Amino acid sequence: MFISSNIGSFPCNSLEEYKAHLETCFQQENEIWCSQSEESKYPCLSILVKSDQAVVNYFEVEDGGEMLVSFGDEDAEDIVSFCDGQYEIAAWQVIPASDAMECALEFFQSQNAPGCIDWGEL
Template sequence: MSNARSRSKRTEANMLMVEDFFGTYQISTLDELERILDRRSESICANAYSLSPAQTAFPFLGIFVKNDQAILNYIASEGGDCAISRGAEAYGNAVFYETNAGATIVAPAEAIVPVATAVEAAREFFETHTSPSCVRWLAI
């Protein structure tokens, strides 16, 4: 197989659908993914990202970002197991935004990880379409 053909297949295999506060995008490079992950709503310094392979809704990686904090959730298949990120042990809850209009979700504070970890997880998901190993997960 030629290199050009190999690169073409790799690109197709890694294409992701990414949705955030500002739209839905079909991406095929890590650069595109990282540009989207850098976006934040100016009014609330937050964003929510949904990532899945371009041809199917699963596996699914969800990322909620506020300031320098993030929470992640991973679903392997429809009706399948679901997991949430696990950061430092903490008590209480944290509020994140699920829309630019200010709709919120409440998550356990122990699910918070640094944004850098969320970006690393998104990169890994882009490459593997599997549960990112750079995150500690808690089954829910």
């Protein structure tokens, strides 16, 4: 598995190594990309994290295929800013960072859209 983030890129040969790098990435506001390898970028999880909040996107292939976004509080109507305002996200997409971590760990096993959260279509 491969992790690319604002703080660096990390090839991971085991679940333990992958989890350790993710934990480091989750400690600050960050944009994280998880894929099978540096060369094979899809399927992937894209995670924006800020404090205890996160947004997760799943992309099956580069063009087309399944594209999903985390589905949090359907009644939330605000906009949430991530990565120093680089991304403005509908508040209904925001989930707890701990749930995003669970998604990333599940993704390591299957490279499919994790079943541990609710998803909306992009």
